[in-house]
Amino acid sequence: xxxxxxxxxxxxxxxxxxxxxxxxxxxxxxxxxxxxxxxxxxxxxxxxxxxxxxxxxxxxxxxxxxxxxxxxxxxxxxxxxxxxxxxxxxxxxxxxxxxxxxxxxxxxxxxxxxxxxxxxxxxxxxxxxxxxxxxxxxxxxxxxxxxxxxxxxxxxxxxxxxxxxxxxxxxxxxxxxxxxxxxxxxxxxxxxxxxxxxxxxxxxxxxxxxxxxxxxxxxxxxxxxxxxxxxxxxxxxxxxxxxxxxxxxxxxxxxxxxxxxxxxxxxxxxxxxxxxxxxxxxxxxxxxxxxxxxxxxxxxxxxxxxx
Amino acid sequence: xxxxxxxxxxxxxxxxxxxxxxxxxxxxxxxxxxxxxxxxxxxxxxxxxxxxxxxxxxxxxxxxxxxxxxxxxxxxxxxxxxxxxxxxxxxxxxxxxxxxxxxxxxxxxxxxxxxxxxxxxxxxxxxxxxxxxxxxxxxxxxxxxxxxxxxxxxxxxxxxxxxxxxxxxxxxxxxxxxxxxxxxxxxxxxxxxxxxxxxxxxxxxxxxxxxxxxxxxxxxxxxxxxxxxxxxxxxxxxxxxxxxxxxxxxxxxxxxxxxxxxxxxxxxxxxxxxxxxxxxxxxxxxxxxxxxxxxxxxxxxxxxxxx
Numbered sequence: 001x002x003x004x005x006x007x008x009x010x011x012x013x014x015x016x017x018x019x020x021x022x023x024x025x026x027x028x029x030x031x032x033x034x035x036x037x038x039x040x041x042x043x044x045x046x047x048x049x050x051x052x053x054x055x056x057x058x059x060x061x062x063x064x065x066x067x068x069x070x071x072x073x074x075x076x077x078x079x080x081x082x083x084x085x086x087x088x089x090x091x092x093x094x095x096x097x098x099x100x101x102x103x104x105x106x107x108x109x110x111x112x113x114x115x116x117x118x119x120x121x122x123x124x125x126x127x128x129x130x131x132x133x134x135x136x137x138x139x140x141x142x143x144x145x146x147x148x149x150x151x152x153x154x155x156x157x158x159x160x161x162x163x164x165x166x167x168x169x170x171x172x173x174x175x176x177x178x179x180x181x182x183x184x185x186x187x188x189x190x191x192x193x194x195x196x197x198x199x200x201x202x203x204x205x206x207x208x209x210x211x212x213x214x215x216x217x218x219x220x221x222x223x224x225x226x227x228x229x230x231x232x233x234x235x236x237x238x239x240x241x242x243x244x245x246x247x248x249x250x251x252x253x254x255x256x257x258x259x260x261x262x263x264x265x266x267x268x269x270x271x272x273x274x275x276x277x278x279x280x281x282x283x284x285x286x287x288x289x290x291x292x293x294x295x296x297x298x299x300x301x302x303x304x305x306x307x
Numbered sequence: 308x309x310x311x312x313x314x315x316x317x318x319x320x321x322x323x324x325x326x327x328x329x330x331x332x333x334x335x336x337x338x339x340x341x342x343x344x345x346x347x348x349x350x351x352x353x354x355x356x357x358x359x360x361x362x363x364x365x366x367x368x369x370x371x372x373x374x375x376x377x378x379x380x381x382x383x384x385x386x387x388x389x390x391x392x393x394x395x396x397x398x399x400x401x402x403x404x405x406x407x408x409x410x411x412x413x414x415x416x417x418x419x420x421x422x423x424x425x426x427x428x429x430x431x432x433x434x435x436x437x438x439x440x441x442x443x444x445x446x447x448x449x450x451x452x453x454x455x456x457x458x459x460x461x462x463x464x465x466x467x468x469x470x471x472x473x474x475x476x477x478x479x480x481x482x483x484x485x486x487x488x489x490x491x492x493x494x495x496x497x498x499x500x501x502x503x504x505x506x507x508x509x510x511x512x513x514x515x516x517x518x519x520x521x522x523x524x525x526x527x528x529x530x531x532x533x534x535x536x537x538x539x540x541x542x543x544x545x546x547x548x549x550x551x552x553x554x555x556x557x558x559x560x561x562x563x564x565x566x567x568x569x570x571x572x573x574x575x576x577x578x579x580x581x582x583x584x585x586x587x588x589x590x591x592x593x594x595x596x597x598x599x600x601x602x603x604x605x606x607x608x609x610x611x612x613x614x
Contacts, residue, residue, distance in 0.1 A: 089491055184396055187534040208515035211532060220606045222527040225518060227494040259609040290613045299527045300607045302566040306597045 002042045003248040004114050004141070005032045006133050007123025007237070008103060009047040009057075009071060013083035014276060016090065016231050024277035025057045027080065028123030028147065031234040033066045034281040035241025035268045038289060039249040041065025044114045046133065048106045050078040060282065069111045074102045090229050091206055110136040119248045121240060122146040122167070127160040134166050143253055145169040145244060146198075147236070150179050161196060169200040171240050177203050186211065187218075202243070202262065204236055212262050214255050221262045222300050224270040224292075231276045235269040238281065242268030267292040309349045310555040311421050311448070312339045313440050314430025314544070315410060316354040316364075316378060320390035321583060323397065323538050331584035332364045334387065335430030335454065338541040340373045341588040342548030342575045345596060346556040348372025351421045353440065355413045357385040367589065376418045381409045397536050398513055417443040426555045428547060429453040429474070434467040441473050450560055452476040452551060453505075454543070457486050468503060476507040478547050484510050493518065494525075509550070509569065511543055519569050521562050528569045529607050531577040531599075538583045542576040545588065549575030574599040 007029025013022050029047045036043060043066040051073060061068055083097035108129055115138040122130040124147040134144060144167040152160050153176070164170065170193060178184055181192040186203055190213040193201050201213040205223070212219040243258075243265035250257055267289060274280045314336025320329050336354045343350060350373040358380060368375055390404035415436055422445040429437040431454040441451060451474040459467050460483070471477065477500060485491060488499040493510055497520040500508050508520040512530070519526040550565075550572035557564055574596060581587045 185534055185536075187532045190532075205515065208512065209527075209529075218532055218606060219609065220516075220529040220532070221609075222516075222529070222607075225494045225497075225525055225527070227492055229492075256609070260611050263609060263611060293611060294613060297611060299525060300529075302526065302528075302563070302570060304567050304570060304600060304604060306601060 001040075001118035001142075001248050001251055002044060002116075003036055003040055003119040003121070003244055004044045004046070004117035005029050005036070005121050005123065005241075006046040006108055006130070007032055007121075007125065008080050009045075009049050009053065010080035010082060011053075012081070012233060012277060013097070014231055014233050015085040017086065017088050018228070018230050019276065021276045024279075025054050026082065026234060026277055028125075028237045030057070030061070031237035031272070031278055031281075032121060032123060032241035032244070033061055034064070034278045035238040035265075035272070036245030036248070037064035037066065038268065038281075038284070038286070039242070039245030039264070042248070043067065044070060044111075044117060046070035046108045046110060046114065048072040048074060048102045049080075050102050051075045053079045067113070070109070070114055072109070077102045084233070086232065090232050108133050115139070118142045119244055120144045121244045122163075123237065124149050127152050127156050127163045131159065131163040131166060134163070143168050143247060145171060145240065147171050147240060148176065150176055153179050164193075164197040167198050169202065170198040171202045171204065171236075171243075173204045173206070173236065177201075200258065204239060206232075206235075210239070210262055210266060212258060214258070217255055219255075219259045219262060221259070221266050222296065223266060224295060224299065226270065226273065229273045232273050233276075234278060235272045238272040238278075239265040239269040241265070263293060263296050264289070267296060308347075308425035308449075308555050308558055309351060309423075310343055310347055310426040310428070310551055311351045311353070311417075311424035312336050312343070312428050312430065312548075313353040313415055313437070314339055314428075314432065315387050316352075316356050316360065317387035317389060318360075319388070319540060319584060320404070321538055321540050322392040324393065324395050325535070325537050326583065328583045331586075332361050333389065333541060333584055335544045337364070337368070338544035338579070338585055338588070339428060339430060339548035339551070340368055341371070341585045342545040342579070343552030343555065344371035344373065345575065345588075345591070345593070346549070346552030346571070349555070350374065351377060351418075351424060353377035353415045353417060353421065355379040355381060355409045356387075357409050358382045360386045374420070377416070377421055379416070384409045391540070393539065397539050415440050422446070425449045426551055427451045428551045429470075430544065431456050434459050434463050434470045438466065438470040438473060441470070450475050450554060452478060452547065454478050454547060455483065457483055460486055471500075472504040474505050476509065477505040478509045478511065478543075478550075480511045480513065480543065484508075507565065511546060513539070513542075517546070517569055517573060519565060521565070524562055526562075526566045526569065528566070528573050529603065530573060531602060531606065533577065533580065536580045539580050540583075541585060542579045545579040545585075546572040546576040548572075570600060570603050571596070574603060
């Protein structure tokens with residue numbers, strides 16, 4: 001089934017304690033598709049780029065099954081550019097540059113053939129645009145997922161609340177869940193968020209794993225204890241892409257299957273951080289992914305027979 | 308099989324965002340025994356108190372199967388007293404008062420009948436004293452576990468390194484593992500710590516769970532996502548007590564069984580934080596513990612069939 005992604009396609013400059021790269025492709029839409037592409041080749045992407053963008057990256061996205069008719073190319077303009085520097089602990093980073101460029105006037109328009117996609121994921125962009133995308137669909141997708149960030153909670157809380165009512169799944173990190181609800185306890189935060197709209201919630205905890213909430217059920221997925229995290233950029237979007245790609249492939253929206261999706265998403269994220277940008281996602285094979293999932297299975301496996 | 312615990316028995320004053328208590332019993336040895344007592348009634352405790360200590364608490368320890376001949380009572384002196392205040396996020400606390408009192412001159416002496424204990428856990432005390440306890444044993448215990456803290460790494464690193472060579476298992480938190488090894492990556496830290504002596508290592512991550520390392524194997528145990536954490540005091544010692552108590556009960560030191568021990572320890576810790584001090588540990592039944600373990604099982608349960 002088709003997976004429609006709306007998100008950025010961009011250039012990044014990244015500095016980590018282990019190295020520095022002045023220009024590499026990035027963007028939430030790009031990471032999501034490159035990750036989901038390991039599970040499905042029926043993808044559609046809505047984004048905006050300048051005429052400076054890397055043609056090889058676009059060709060790569062097409063080669064893995066992404067329809068890019070919805071990627072607007074603005075002649076004479078520059079692609080979105082982000083530059084960041086990570087601290088020693090890699091959980092914290094300073095944004096050095098955010099040049100919105102083409103993103104400043106982004107108006108997502110869905111090509112006709114995108115309007116019946118069964119799975120929709122809205123990367124972290126202005127919630128008003130996220131809502132505008134949903135309103136263009138001809139048929140309501142089976143699953144609408146969205147990401148957001150603190151920035152929108154501060155400057156666009158009302159539009160954010162509006163779009164939250166329209167989606168099935170919110171994917172945020174711990175800090176964002178706490179800021180959105182003003183609750184420190186993640187259990188309380190999860191309850192409040194689901195009162196705002198989404199029936200499903202994933203809270204990403206970085207190196208500490210992820211939590212999936214639905215009804216009165218909770219699933220805790222570990223993160224792989226890694227010897228080295230080289231570059232965390234895009235790990236969250238890679239997680240989301242793996243999760244959505246797995247669901248689109250398996251066409252099963254039960255809680256049990258979503259748990260599997262969380263594990264596959266976590267496995268994809270664990271690859272992403274091994275090299276700069278989306279490089280590693282281009283290299284990995286199906287066998288490597290299955291091997292990595294086996295590591296996750298072993299990591300949390302225990303057997304207790306209760307009396 | 309007998310479980311010998313060496314640790315403090317003390318008074319605490321605790322302030323959390325949810326309440327305040329001026330005087331409640333505490334101490335690592337106390338928490339460990341109250342937790343382990345749910346699994347074994349063959350316990351021995353080495354500690355020191357003043358003549359001000361709560362007789363009911365000592366009677367309680369005896370009632371759950373703790374031999375307290377090794378608890379020295381110093382007439383005319385006061386028990387160890389600690390006072391702390393937790394921040395809103397409960398992961399951070401400020402120590403307000405540390406009155407060593409009887410602890411300043413603590414010289415652990417093992418009663419003859421303690422010297423053949425099969426399981427030994429050394430709570431967080433001066434590493435020189437921890438080594439002194441081990442050297443008094445007639446037969447080498449099947450498992451020697453120890454806790455420590457940053458303080459000893461700063462003022463007694465050499466004695467700490469000496470005792471690390473004598474034990475099988477170190478139980479520390481993330482920060483301590485990092486400080487001891489000067490490695491941020493927990494995988495690298497775990498490797499370095501095991502080169503220092505202990506074949507087994509547990510790294511506690513508080514609300515993010517715990518990791519058990521042995522050889523090239525890792526086990527990741529979740530922490531229960533709790534709606535309210537009332538008071539985290541003693542949670543780490545309660546974890547250790549549950550873990551050791553479970554091993555002493557099951558007499559099985561395989562990695563598989565240690566994983567079960569980590570789950571039981573985590574379940575015990577999840578009760579501990581529900582009320583001030585060790586109060587909750589006195590109330591819970593065997594059924595409640597089994598129910599809680601079932602929640603842990605459900606929390607991480609998923610099934611993926613790899614192709």
